[in-house]
Amino acid sequence: MNIINIEHIAKIYQVGSEEVHALADVSLKIDKNEYVAIMGPSGSGKSTLMNILGCLDTPTRGLYDFKGTNVSQMNDNELASIRNKEIGFVFQTFNLLPRSNALHNVELPLIYAGISSSERKERARIALDNVGLSDRVHHKPNELSGGQRQRVAIARALVTSPSIILADEPTGNLDTKTGEDIMSLFNDIYEQGNTIILVTHEEYIAEHAARIIRLRDGLIEKDENVTKRFVPKKNGASKL
Amino acid sequence: MNNFFFELKEGLAISFRAIRANKVRAILTTLGIVIGIASVVLMSTAIKGIDNAFQTGVASMGSDNLYIDKWEWFNNSIPFWELRNRRNLTLDDYKKYREQAKLPIASAPTVWSNQTVKYRERSVEFIILQGTTDEYIKTTNLTFSEGRFFNELESNGGRQVIVLGSEIAKKLFPHGGSLEQIVKIKGQNFKVIGVLAEQGSWVMGNFNPDNQVFLPIQNVFKYFQNQFFRSVTFNVRAPNSPMVDAVKEEAIGIMRRIRGLKYNEMNDFSINQQEALLNTINSTISVIQIAGLFITGLSLFVGAIGIMNIMFVSVKERTKEIGIRKAIGAKRRSILGQFISESAIICLIGGMIGFIIAIILSMIVNQFLPTTIQLDAFILAIVISILTGVLSGFAPAYTAAKLDPVEALRYE
Numbered sequence: 243m244n245i246i247n248i249e250h251i252a253k254i255y256q257v258g259s260e261e262v263h264a265l266a267d268v269s270l271k272i273d274k275n276e277y278v279a280i281m282g283p284s285g286s287g288k289s290t291l292m293n294i295l296g297c298l299d300t301p302t303r304g305l306y307d308f309k310g311t312n313v314s315q316m317n318d319n320e321l322a323s324i325r326n327k328e329i330g331f332v333f334q335t336f337n338l339l340p341r342s343n344a345l346h347n348v349e350l351p352l353i354y355a356g357i358s359s360s361e362r363k364e365r366a367r368i369a370l371d372n373v374g375l376s377d378r379v380h381h382k383p384n385e386l387s388g389g390q391r392q393r394v395a396i397a398r399a400l401v402t403s404p405s406i407i408l409a410d411e412p413t414g415n416l417d418t419k420t421g422e423d424i425m426s427l428f429n430d431i432y433e434q435g436n437t438i439i440l441v442t443h444e445e446y447i448a449e450h451a452a453r454i455i456r457l458r459d460g461l462i463e464k465d466e467n468v469t470k471r472f473v474p475k476k477n478g479a480s481k482l
Numbered sequence: 483m484n485n486f487f488f489e490l491k492e493g494l495a496i497s498f499r500a501i502r503a504n505k506v507r508a509i510l511t512t513l514g515i516v517i518g519i520a521s522v523v524l525m526s527t528a529i530k531g532i533d534n535a536f537q538t539g540v541a542s543m544g545s546d547n548l549y550i551d552k553w554e555w556f557n558n559s560i561p562f563w564e565l566r567n568r569r570n571l572t573l574d575d576y577k578k579y580r581e582q583a584k585l586p587i588a589s590a591p592t593v594w595s596n597q598t599v600k601y602r603e604r605s606v607e608f609i610i611l612q613g614t615t616d617e618y619i620k621t622t623n624l625t626f627s628e629g630r631f632f633n634e635l636e637s638n639g640g641r642q643v644i645v646l647g648s649e650i651a652k653k654l655f656p657h658g659g660s661l662e663q664i665v666k667i668k669g670q671n672f673k674v675i676g677v678l679a680e681q682g683s684w685v686m687g688n689f690n691p692d693n694q695v696f697l698p699i700q701n702v703f704k705y706f707q708n709q710f711f712r713s714v715t716f717n718v719r720a721p722n723s724p725m726v727d728a729v730k731e732e733a734i735g736i737m738r739r740i741r742g743l744k745y746n747e748m749n750d751f752s753i754n755q756q757e758a759l760l761n762t763i764n765s766t767i768s769v770i771q772i773a774g775l776f777i778t779g780l781s782l783f784v785g786a787i788g789i790m791n792i793m794f795v796s797v798k799e800r801t802k803e804i805g806i807r808k809a810i811g812a813k814r815r816s817i818l819g820q821f822i823s824e825s826a827i828i829c830l831i832g833g834m835i836g837f838i839i840a841i842i843l844s845m846i847v848n849q850f851l852p853t854t855i856q857l858d859a860f861i862l863a864i865v866i867s868i869l870t871g872v873l874s875g876f877a878p879a880y881t882a883a884k885l886d887p888v889e890a891l892r893y894e
Contacts, residue, residue: 298809298887319813326811337806337891341503353492354811398810 244307245405245437246272246295251304251314252460253290264290265301266460272406272439277432277471279440279448282457289410291457292441296329296408297321309405326354330399334411336391338383338398344370345379348398355402369397372481373427389420396427406437413447425450426474430482450474489819497824501831504796511792512832514785519836519867521781523859524843525774529767531847536763539681539690540756546720547621549754550579550733552713556758568750570713573699575740579716582736585729588620589718591699595706599695600666601654609650610694611667613702614717621719624691627651629661629676632698636675640700644672648680649692670705672697726755782866785832786874793825793878804882805890818883825875826868833867 253265265287272278282288293299294306297313300321306314313324330351331337338347348366357365370379373393383391392412399407409428413421429450432438440451448454449472456464501508552568554560576591583589592614598607612618616637632643644665651660651674664671681691703709720729730753737751797804804817812820837860844855 293888296809298891319815322808322811322813325809331809333891337802337809339803339806342499346499350807351810353496354807354813354816356488402811 243274244271245274245309246270247305247307248295249305249307251294251301251306253287253294253299254302263460265294268304268457268460268462270455270462270465272437274405274437275432275435277438277440277450277452279442279451279454280457281442281445281448281454282463283443285459286457287460288441288443288457290460292408292410292439295406295439296331297324322354326351327402328405330402330404330407332392332395332399332407332409332412334414336383336388336395336415338391338394340383343380343382344375344386344394344397347383347394348401351398351402365401366397369401370394372400373397374477374480387420388416389423392416392420392424393427396424396431400431400436406439407431408439408441410441411443412440413442413444421447422474423477426477427480427482429474430476430480434482446472489816490823493816493819493823494827496820497827500796500800500820500824501827507792508828508831511789512828512835514788515782515829515832515867515870516785516836516839518778518782518785518870519833519863520839520843521778522866523837523840523855523863524847525778526859526862527840527844527855528847529771529774532770533767536767537760540759540763545756546723546726547756548718548720548726548730548733550716550718550737551752551754552750553754554752555754556762560752565752568713569741570710571716571751573703573709573714575737576714576716578740579733579736582739583718583729583732585720585725585732586718587721588617589716590615590618590621591714591716592618593699593702593707593709593712593714595702595712597667597706599650599654601663604654606650606653611702611706612694612696613699613706614696615699618696618717621717622691624681625679627677627679629674631676631696637698640698640704642670642672642701643675643697645676645678645696646674647678647690647692647694649690650695651677668705670701672701730755782870785829786870789825789829789871790874790878793821793875794881796824797821797878797882800882801885801890801893804885805887805893808885808887809891814883817885818879821879821882822872822875825878826871829867829871829874830864833863833870836867837863 248271249269251265251268252263255262255264268287268291280288280291290299294301297308297316298321300306300316301314304314305312308324308328311324313321316324325331339350342350345363345366348369349362352362352365367376367379370376373396375390375393375397378386378390378394383394386394407428412428413424416424425447428438428440438451440448442448449468451468452471453465453467455462549555550571552571553565573591580589592612595611595613596608597611598605599609599611616632616634619631627648629645631645632641635641636643646654646660654660654665655663660674660677663674665674666672678691718729718733720726733753734749738749741750743750807817840859840863841855
C-alpha cells in the first residue's frame with residue numbers, strides 16, 4: 243500500500259516580481275517499508291520536496307495523498323497533527339532543544355500528542371534505550387557528542403511510531419565514522435519494517451537506500467532501485 | 483475540556499523550564515511588575531488606612547450630633563455670598579433655642595478663636611480655642627486623661643479655667659503635671675482643670691480636639707473677640723440616631739421662630755450633620771482612589787510593556803525552538819499557550835515579589851498611618867499580575883504561534 247502518493251506537485255515562490263519554480267512537476271509514490279534516498283545538487287528542489295513530504299509546507303499545485311488523506315489543502319493545525327502522529331524528523335543540525343535533557347527532548351512529540359506524563363517518560367526511556375543511550379537520559383545536548391545528539395533526535399523521531407522517518411542530511415554534521423554508526427542505526431530501523439526517506443547529496447550515503455530519486459531543476463531526473471544496496475555492519479549500541 | 487487542562491498543564495511545565503533556564507532575565511523583566519504590584523498593594527492599603535482614619539475621626543464627633551450654624555459645612559449648593567450675608571447666630575439665639583428645644587439630650591454653644599497659649603517659656607501658637615458651656619462635653623464622646631471639664635458654676639460664672647487637648651498639653655507640659663497650673667492667653671491667666679485623652683484622629687488636623695483648648699464662652703467674648711464678631715455654632719446631641727431627624731425638624735422650627743422668618747423666607751441658618759461630612763470624605767477618598775489607581779495603573783502598564791518587549795525578544799531568540807516544536811507537531815494554540823503562560827508566570831513571580839516588598843514597605847508606612855495588608859490585597863495582586871502577564875504576552879505569543887515552521891527551522 244502506498245503511504246505517499248504525490249501527483250504533479252509544484253511549488254512556486256514569489257521572489258520580488260519573479261516566480262521561482264522550486265518544484266516544477268513531481269510525481270512519485272512511496273510504499274510502506276521502503277528506503278528511499280532523495281538526491282540532487284543544491285537548488286534542485288530537494289529541500290522543498292522534503293518540506294512538502296514532511297507536511298511542513300503545502301504545494302502550490304498538485305495533489306499530495308498521505309495514507310489515503312489529501313494533505314495538500316490542509317491548514318496549519320491539521321498539518322501539525324499529521325506531523326506529530328505520522329512523521330519522524332531527523333535533521334542535519336539535530337534540532338534538539340538545547341536546555342532540555344535527552345529524555346525531555348524525546349518526550350516532546352508525545353506532549354503534543356496529549357499523552358500522560360508517566361507514559362511519556364516510559365516510552366521516551368524505551369526509545370532512548372533502543373538507540374543505545376539509556377545511560378545518557380539526563381544529559382543535555384551540549385553534554386553529548388554529535389553522534390549521541392543525532393541518536394537522541396532519532397529516538398525522538400521514533401517515539402511516536404510514525405509512518406515515515408524523514409531524515410535530512412542526517413550525517414552532514416558528523417565525521418565519517420560516526421556517520422556510519424548513524425547509517426547503521428537507520429538500517430536497523432529499516433529492517434524493523436519502517437519507511438525511511440533520506441535526503442542527501444552524498445552518493446555513498448544514498449547507496450544505503452534501496453531506491454534513489456534524483457532531482458534536478460525541480461524535476462525528477464531519475465528514479466531507480468539500487469541493485470546492490472550497501473548494508474552497513476551492525477553497530478553494538480543499537481538494540482533495534 | 484480535559485484536553486484543555488492537559489495543554490494548560492504542559493504549557494505551564496514548558497514555561498517553567500524556559501524561565502528557569504533564563505533566571506536573570508526573568509527577574510529583571512519582572513522589575514516593572516514588581517514595582518507595579520507593590521504600588522497597587524500599597525496604594526490600596528493606604529487608601530483603606532486613610533478611609534479608616536477618616537471614619538474614626540468622624541466617629542469621634544459623635545454620630546447623633548447636629549450643628550446649627552450660619553454656615554453650610556459641606557453642601558456647596560448655596561452660594562457663598564448668600565451664606566456670608568446671613569445674620570450671625572448669637573449667644574442669645576442659643577439661649578432661646580435651649581429654652582424651647584425639648585428633644586435634645588444636650589446642647590452647647592461654641593465659638594472659636596485663634597490664639598496663642600503660653601506656659602512660662604513654652605507656647606503653642608495659633609491653636610483653635612473653643613469657647614463653650616459645661617454642657618458641651620455631653621455633646622461629644624471626649625474622655626479625660628486627667629482632671630475634668632468645667633462645671634455649670636464655672637461656665638455660668640465665666641471663670642478663667644481651661645481644658646487642654648492632649649497634644650497641647652504635651653507641648654506645654656512635656657513632663658506632665660499640668661493640672662492646677664496657670665497658662666496665659668493674651669495676658670490673661672487660666673487655670674488648667676482638665677486634659678483630654680488622646681483622640682488620635684490625625685486627619686482632622688486643627689479640628690482634632692487633641693489640638694484644641696476649651697474654656698467658658700464668656701471669656702472669649704470678654705478677652706478675645708466681640709460676641710458678634712463670629713457666629714456661634716450650636717452643638718446639639720439627639721438622644722439616639724432615630725431621633726436625629728426629629729431633633730432636626732424641631733430645630734428648624736425653633737430657629738425660624740427665633741430668627742423671625744416669614745413663611746416665604748429661606749432658612750438663614752444651616753443644620754449640619756456629620757453624615758454630610760462623611761459624604762464629602764467619601765467623595766474625597768474616591769478621588770484619591772481614582773488618582774491612585776491611575777498612577778499604579780500607569781506603573782503596571784509600563785511593567786506590562788517591559789514584559790511584552792522581553793517576550794518579543796524571547797520569541798525572536800527562540801525562533802528555532804518554535805520551529806522544532808512545530809515540526810514535531812505543536813499546534814498553534816500549544817505555542818500560543820506556552821508563551822502566554824510563560825509571561826503570566828513571569829508576572830506572577832513579579833507580583834509575588836512585589837507583594838512581599840509591599841508588606842515590608844507597609845511596615846514602614848505603618849509608622850505614620852495605620853494600615854494592614856489583608857487577604858483581598860493578596861488576591862488583587864495575584865489576579866492583576868496574571869492578567870497583566872496574559873495581556874502583555876498575547877501579542878508576542880501570537881507572533882510565535884503564527885511562525886512558518888520551515889522558516890523557523892531555517893532560522894539561526
